[in-house]
Structures are given as C-alpha cells and as structure tokens.
Amino acid sequence: MLPRILLTVLFGLSYFTACAAAEAQFVPKRVDAVDVVVAGGGSAGVPAAVQAARLGAKTVLVEAGFQIGGNATSGGVNFPGLFHAWGKQVISGIGWEWVEKTVRESSGTMPDFSVPTGRWHWKHQIRVNIPTYVLIGEELCADAGVELRYYESAIAAEAITPDSPDPDASAKARENYRWKVTTAAQGEVRVLYCKQLVDCTGNGALAALCGAARMRENETQPGTFNYKIKHHIDLNKLDKEAAQKAFEEALRDGRLEPGDARGGIAAFLQNSENNYVYGADNSTAEARTETNLRGRRAALRMLRFVRSLPGGEDAVLESMSPDVGVRETYRVEGEYVITHDDYVSGRVWDDSLAYAFYPVDLHENASGVHPKHLQEGTVATVPLRALLAKGVPNLLVAGRCVSSDRLANSALRVQATCMACGQAAGAAAALAALQDAAPSELNVDGIKNALREQGAIVP
Ligand SMILES: Cc1cc2nc3c(=O)[nH]c(=O)nc-3n(C[C@H](O)[C@H](O)[C@H](O)COP(=O)(O)OP(=O)(O)OC[C@H]3O[C@@H](n4cnc5c(N)ncnc54)[C@H](O)[C@@H]3O)c2cc1C
Numbered sequence: 080m081l082p083r084i085l086l087t088v089l090f091g092l093s094y095f096t097a098c099a100a101a102e103a104q105f106v107p108k109r110v111d112a113v114d115v116v117v118a119g120g121g122s123a124g125v126p127a128a129v130q131a132a133r134l135g136a137k138t139v140l141v142e143a144g145f146q147i148g149g150n151a152t153s154g155g156v157n158f159p160g161l162f163h164a165w166g167k168q169v170i171s172g173i174g175w176e177w178v179e180k181t182v183r184e185s186s187g188t189m190p191d192f193s194v195p196t197g198r199w200h201w202k203h204q205i206r207v208n209i210p211t212y213v214l215i216g217e218e219l220c221a222d223a224g225v226e227l228r229y230y231e232s233a234i235a236a237e238a239i240t241p242d243s244p245d246p247d248a249s250a251k252a253r254e255n256y257r258w259k260v261t262t263a264a265q266g267e268v269r270v271l272y273c274k275q276l277v278d279c280t281g282n283g284a285l286a287a288l289c290g291a292a293r294m295r296e297n298e299t300q301p302g303t304f305n306y307k308i309k310h311h312i313d314l315n316k317l318d319k320e321a322a323q324k325a326f327e328e329a330l331r332d333g334r335l336e337p338g339d340a341r342g343g344i345a346a347f348l349q350n351s352e353n354n355y356v357y358g359a360d361n362s363t364a365e366a367r368t369e370t371n372l373r374g375r376r377a378a379l380r381m382l383r384f385v386r387s388l389p390g391g392e393d394a395v396l397e398s399m400s401p402d403v404g405v406r407e408t409y410r411v412e413g414e415y416v417i418t419h420d421d422y423v424s425g426r427v428w429d430d431s432l433a434y435a436f437y438p439v440d441l442h443e444n445a446s447g448v449h450p451k452h453l454q455e456g457t458v459a460t461v462p463l464r465a466l467l468a469k470g471v472p473n474l475l476v477a478g479r480c481v482s483s484d485r486l487a488n489s490a491l492r493v494q495a496t497c498m499a500c501g502q503a504a505g506a507a508a509a510l511a512a513l514q515d516a517a518p519s520e521l522n523v524d525g526i527k528n529a530l531r532e533q534g535a536i537v538p
Pocket residue numbers: 118119120121122123124141142143144146147148149150151154156158159160161204231232233279280281284285302303304404405406477478479480492493494495497
C-alpha cells in the first residue's frame with residue numbers, strides 16, 4: 080500500500096491537472112477585433128459582408144455550415160427572385176452581380192424580363208447552378224477582402240462598455256468596439272470584438288444572443304425537401320389513373336404520408352420538389368435534426384413507392400439537398416415592423432433603402448399556397464428601421480428574419496429581397512463602424528449613396 084502522503088500528493092496533482100484542462104477549454108484560441116461581423120452566409124449575408132468590406136470595413140462573415148448560399152444552395156432553392164417588377168429592374172447591386180456572374184459562368188440562361196409574367200411570377204426567377212453559385216459567392220467575398228469563416232457560430236454576445244468588468248473588453252470598448260462575440264469553431268472557443276453586428280442567420284439566432292426580441296407564430300408554414308428521383312417511367316405511356324389509385328392506397332395504408340407528394344403522383348413524377356414537410360423548423364439543433372430526418376424519411380418512402388410502379392423498378396434517388404428548405408421560424412422585432420398593409424400598398428418611407436417584389440406567399444398546412452399578387456404598378460420597400468433590432472443598438476438584421484408581420488414576411492423572405500436588404504444592412508453597418516456612430520444616427524442619404532455606388536437600386 081502506498082503511504083498516505085503519497086496518495087494525497089497524487090490526488091492533488093491530478094485534481095490541479097483536471098482543473099487546468101477544464102479552464103484551458105474556455106481560454107479563447109483566437110481573439111480578433113474587426114469593424115463588422117456578419118453571421119450567416121445566405122442570400123442576405125453574402126451581399127451584407129461584401130458591401131461592408133467594399134466600403135473599407137474590416138469584415139468577418141461567420142457561417143455555421145460548410146458553404147455559402149444558405150437555402151439557395153444547401154436547401155436546393157436555387158431560383159432567386161424577383162429582381163424585376165412591371166417591366167423594369169427594381170433590385171440590382173451585389174446580389175444581382177452574384178446571380179448574373181453565376182449564370183454567365185455556367186452557361187445558364189436569364190428569363191426574358193421584357194415578357195410580363197401575369198400570375199406566373201416564378202417565370203422571372205433565375206435558375207442558378209448551385210456549385211458555381213457557391214464558387215462565385217466565395218470569389219466575391221475574397222475579392223472584397225471579407226474573411227469567410229465556415230464551421231463557426233456565435234455562442235454568446237455581450238454589448239461592451241468602458242465600464243465592463245472584463246479588463247480586455249473594457250479596453251476594447253475604449254477603442255469604440257461595441258460587441259464581444261464568443262464563437263465556437265470546430266471545438267475551439269474564439270472571441271471577436273466588433274463595432275457592428277449583422278444577423279443574417281435566417282432565424283435571428285445572433286439577435287437572440289444579443290437580447291433582441293423575436294416573433295414567431297404558433298404554427299409554422301410547411302417546408303419542402305428538394306430531392307430528385309430518377310425514374311424511367313414514360314409519363315406519356317403511364318396509366319395515370321392506376322398510378323394515382325396506387326398512390327392513394329399507399330396513403331391509406333401508411334406506406335406514404337400526407338405531404339409526401341402534394342399534387343398527386345403524376346405531378347410528383349414530373350417534379351419531385353412537390354412535397355411538404357409539415358412543422359419544418361431549423362431554429363434549434365433538435366428541430367433541424369428532426370426536420371431533416373422527416374424530409375429524408377419521406378424521400379425514402381417515395382423512392383420505395385416509385386420503385387413499386389410499373390416501369391419504376393429501377394428508379395434511384397439521384398440527388399438530395401443537404402437541408403430541408405424551411406420557410407418560417409423567427410422574425411426579429413425591429414425599430415419598425417413592416418405590416419401587410421405597408422407591403423401591399425407599396426409604402427415608401429424617407430429611410431427606405433430597398434425595393435421588394437413578390438406576391439404575398441403564405442403556405443398553409445391545410446390548403447397549400449395561393450399567391451396574392453400585388454396590384455399593377457405596386458412595388459414594396461424596406462426601411463432602415465426594419466433592419467435595426469429594437470432597443471439593441473449596433474445590431475442590424477437582414478434576410479428572412481427581417482422585422483415584419485407574418486403576411487408581409489411571406490413575401491419579403493424571397494432571395495432577391497434578402498439580397499437587397501443584406502446589402503443595405505452591410506452598408507449601414509460599415510458606415511456606422513467607420514464613423515464610430517450607431518446605424519440609427521447615420522445620414523440616410525449617405526447610406527443610399529454608398530448603395531448606389533455598388534449598383535443597388537434605391538427607392
Ligand atoms: C421550399 C422553399 C421554397 C422557396 N422558394 C423561393 C423562390 O422560389 N424564390 C425565392 O427567391 N425564394 C424562395 N424561398 C425563400 C428563400 O429561399 C429564403 O427565404 C432565403 O433564401 C432566406 O435567405 P437568408 O439569407 O435570410 O437565410 P438562409 O438562406 O437560410 O441563410 C442563413 C445562413 O445562416 C447560417 N446560419 C444559421 N445560423 C447560424 C449561426 N448561428 N451562425 C452562423 N451561421 C448561421 C445558415 O447555415 C445559412 O447559411 C423559398 C424558401 C423555401 C424554404
């Protein structure tokens with residue numbers, strides 16, 4: 080038996096080693112100070128970061144995932160719109176640059192915007208090649224000097240002042256940095272001090288860490304899982320009635336579930352995007368896991384069903400998007416909340432920074448979507464105040480979580496509008512950082528001029 084004193088020494092040593100290891104985990108591996116931090120590299124985040132960097136702000140774009148584009152790439156919704164309204168372009172700028180270069184460098188085609196769409200608004204959406212879109216977006220970031228950080232997301236955000244108890248934070252606050260953001264990056268803890276924050280996470284995830292109020296409904300609009308089943312069924316020869324009967328039988332006996340193929344089997348065989356994932360939510364890890372599992376289980380059900388049809392025996396699941404497309408979660412409450420009335424009346428404010436054009440497009444669980452088109456000549460706008468988190472200075476928000484009521488948001492969430500708002504938020508964040516001001520104190524004409532210099536169309 081070891082003498083008691085030796086045991087005590089050994090125990091003490093191991094205790095101190097364990098404590099030191101635990102403490103080391105929370106010592107940031109990297110500390111940086113920048114002007115602007117943009118969280119989320121989707122339709123809103125990329126133009127926000129590129130615009131901020133082009134104005135000379137030192138900008139970091141923190142993206143939790145593995146590629147930029149967000150729902151347009153990882154969700155497979157690769158048809159941004161709408162940039163044109165009533166015969167003229169209403170959204171341009173950095174988002175348009177991104178789309179236009181992608182189309183050019185992938186031998187894609189642009190719709191003929193001079194032909195009115197009538198009620199088929201989607202005809203003016205632009206199909207982009209997903210891998211090229213990612214590459215062009217990354218190039219735009221690199222050329223502008225944006226530091227792009229994948230696999231990283233914020234775990235805490237604290238507004239700092241010269242009186243902050245943490246001496247490092249108070250020293251940074253004396254240099255006019257306003258935020259201390261702690262992030263996790265592949266198991267590493269990091270700290271980013273910055274002057275302005277822009278939340279483009281789609282969910283207001285960063286805004287929540289900053290203490291901003293968020294709004295959401297009791298139910299969410301259904302999501303859609305983009306996957307493709309390659310079947311070899313000749314749709315001209317298919318006995319559609321028999322196939323539909325088999326489909327309904329499978330729904331009755333539980334081999335398929337409601338939402339798996341909304342428009343019936345013939346429509347599904349033409350376009351397998353035709354599905355709903357009810358209750359889709361990606362605002363927590365659990366909800367996102369469950370949403371993706373449900374979307375993928377539906378794809379497997381449909382694959383098995385298609386393989387059971389005559390001619391479908393060799394069907395294969397050709398591709399599927401990394402994520403289920405989620406239409407609705409949180410919206411951040413801003414200094415102004417855009418209402419449905421504002422949207423459909425095309426209201427313009429003194430601080431309107433972007434146009435927005437799309438039908439009101441609420442997907443309902445029971446009845447699907449019935450787009451409500453704007454009246455001829457009407458184009459909505461987005462004011463700066465809808466991009467400023469209410470009561471939380473130096474925090475901007477753009478993209479799907481823009482401050483708006485539910486119906487207005489069902490239109491404002493589309494990609495071209497997210498891009499225009501992202502660019503506007505990026506300009507305001509950069510100017511505020513460079514002038515050591517709050518975005519609400521900026522001269523609005525100064526923001527408009529900065530946007531026009533980058534090709535944006537400003538109301
Ligand atoms: C099924 C479906 C069909 C649609 N159809 C159309 C259409 O036809 N045309 C159209 O224009 N729009 C369409 N939309 C809407 C549009 O695609 C989205 O609303 C839009 O892409 C949202 O852009 P965003 O930049 O706000 O968010 P996202 O594109 O969701 O990007 C957010 C990014 O933030 C990242 N992120 C999230 N949390 C964090 C965090 N904590 N830290 C760091 N990064 C984070 C995500 O990984 C993601 O890359 C559709 C949407 C869906 C779901």
